[in-house]
Amino acid sequence: xxxxxxxxxxxxxxxxxxxxxxxxxxxxxxxxxxxxxxxxxxxxxxxxxxxxxxxxxxxxxxxxxxxxxxxxxxxxxxxxxxxxxxxxxxxxxxxxxxxxxxxxxxxxxxxxxxxxxxxxxxxxxxxxxxxxxxxxxxxxxxxxxxxxxxxxxxxxxxxxxxxxxxxxxxxxxxxxxxxxxxxxxxxxxxxxxxxxxxxxxxxxxxxxxxxxxxxxxxxxxxxxxxxxxxxxxxxxxxxxxxxxxxxxxxxxxxxxxxxxxxxxxxxxxxxxxxxxxxxxxxxxxxxxxxxxxxxxxxxxxx
Amino acid sequence: xxxxxxxxxxxxxxxxxxxxxxxxxxxxxxxxxxxxxxxxxxxxxxxxxxxxxxxxxxxxxxxxxxxxxxxxxxxxxx
Numbered sequence: 001x002x003x004x005x006x007x008x009x010x011x012x013x014x015x016x017x018x019x020x021x022x023x024x025x026x027x028x029x030x031x032x033x034x035x036x037x038x039x040x041x042x043x044x045x046x047x048x049x050x051x052x053x054x055x056x057x058x059x060x061x062x063x064x065x066x067x068x069x070x071x072x073x074x075x076x077x078x079x080x081x082x083x084x085x086x087x088x089x090x091x092x093x094x095x096x097x098x099x100x101x102x103x104x105x106x107x108x109x110x111x112x113x114x115x116x117x118x119x120x121x122x123x124x125x126x127x128x129x130x131x132x133x134x135x136x137x138x139x140x141x142x143x144x145x146x147x148x149x150x151x152x153x154x155x156x157x158x159x160x161x162x163x164x165x166x167x168x169x170x171x172x173x174x175x176x177x178x179x180x181x182x183x184x185x186x187x188x189x190x191x192x193x194x195x196x197x198x199x200x201x202x203x204x205x206x207x208x209x210x211x212x213x214x215x216x217x218x219x220x221x222x223x224x225x226x227x228x229x230x231x232x233x234x235x236x237x238x239x240x241x242x243x244x245x246x247x248x249x250x251x252x253x254x255x256x257x258x259x260x261x262x263x264x265x266x267x268x269x270x271x272x273x274x275x276x277x278x279x280x281x282x283x284x285x286x287x288x289x290x291x292x293x294x295x296x297x298x299x300x301x302x
Numbered sequence: 303x304x305x306x307x308x309x310x311x312x313x314x315x316x317x318x319x320x321x322x323x324x325x326x327x328x329x330x331x332x333x334x335x336x337x338x339x340x341x342x343x344x345x346x347x348x349x350x351x352x353x354x355x356x357x358x359x360x361x362x363x364x365x366x367x368x369x370x371x372x373x374x375x376x377x378x379x380x
Contacts, residue, residue, distance in 0.1 A: 036320075037316070042316055058316055058319055061316075078370075078371060078372065127354055127367070128352075128353050131354070131355070133315070135315065136312060136314060136315030136317070136318070136355075136356060137312070137315070137354065137355060137356060138312075138314075138338075139312040139313075139314070139337065139338025139339070140312070140337055140344055142341070210348075210354065
């Protein structure tokens with residue numbers, strides 16, 4: 001089997017930046033990723049990425065991808081990693097395409113994904129009324145009654161977007177009060193077709209072919225809301241399940257030191273999948289660069 | 303003979319934009335339906351695909367949900 005210098009898992013801001021550095025260091029490497037751009041592709045307007053006073057997530061990702069591809073980088077797109085483990089001096093990466101790759105170093109830059117509710121009906125009605133992207137699927141619910149689940153900024157943002165499209169928006173928040181920015185909260189509270197249900201949680205999602213209702217527990221009372229769309233906005237979890245050998249914090253984020261090293265030799269991590277304190281595109285990009293330079297140094301020493 | 307390709311999408315969804323860009327890059331002509339504003343086309347998309355996620359690509363009746371590059375390539379012989 002071919003042995004690569006480096007395998008980069010993920011092609012969001014961290015993975016793509018690592019790939020640019022790897023290409024410029026003339027490393028023999030491979031990028032394996034489910035998609036290009038990761039969460040950055042879903043971001044609306046970005047106003048804090050240096051050099052761009054304003055750019056959309058799509059546009060920034062297009063620029064990132066162009067930069068990555070300008071080096072003839074080998075990118076396995078649409079391939080999901082299912083296992084990473086160190087075997088002897090090498091690291092093995094297995095994917096859902098029944099392939100195995102080996103490398104001397106690996107950078108995990110697999111980011112985060114939307115957290116699921118974990119209630120009956122959620123899986124069954126995925127894309128049949130249950131969605132995790134208000135920006136994408138919102139327009140399909142014009143004139144309908146929908147529910148946003150969550151109480152943070154992303155839930156508030158989804159509620160505001162949907163209020164312009166839908167007939168009525170319920171916001172189901174399991175805390176007694178809203179989190180998120182005060183300005184956004186006040187905006188939502190002032191919107192006439194939004195009804196906020198605090199101290200409430202979803203028990204089940206039901207329907208026939210598509211969603212037609214949810215059962216919620218509001219305070220002590222159980223009730224049914226007749227809605228056609230469920231927008232789940234309860235936060236993110238790291239894509240770190242496929243690697244068992246590394247230390248993680250209680251959120252499942254991979255623990256790294258300031259050189260992006262994990263506790264496993266040759267295995268590095270970067271960006272939102274790690275316990276790096278802030279989750280920002282510009283930080284993920286910087287972390288990707290650091291991780292690649294650390295991997296390069298590791299190769300020189302081993 | 304070029305195949306009849308239809309894309310059902312919303313203006314804001316990243317996978318829709320990528321799907322259409324991929325088709326354009328490969329010089330594939332297609333009809334683009336914004337299911338956010340065109341309710342009849344939205345209903346048509348749901349009926350065809352049995353689900354509400356975008357994008358949906360219809361290649362001569364073969365329904366592909368999401369930006370499934372490999373299936374699109376196979377179906378178009380790219």
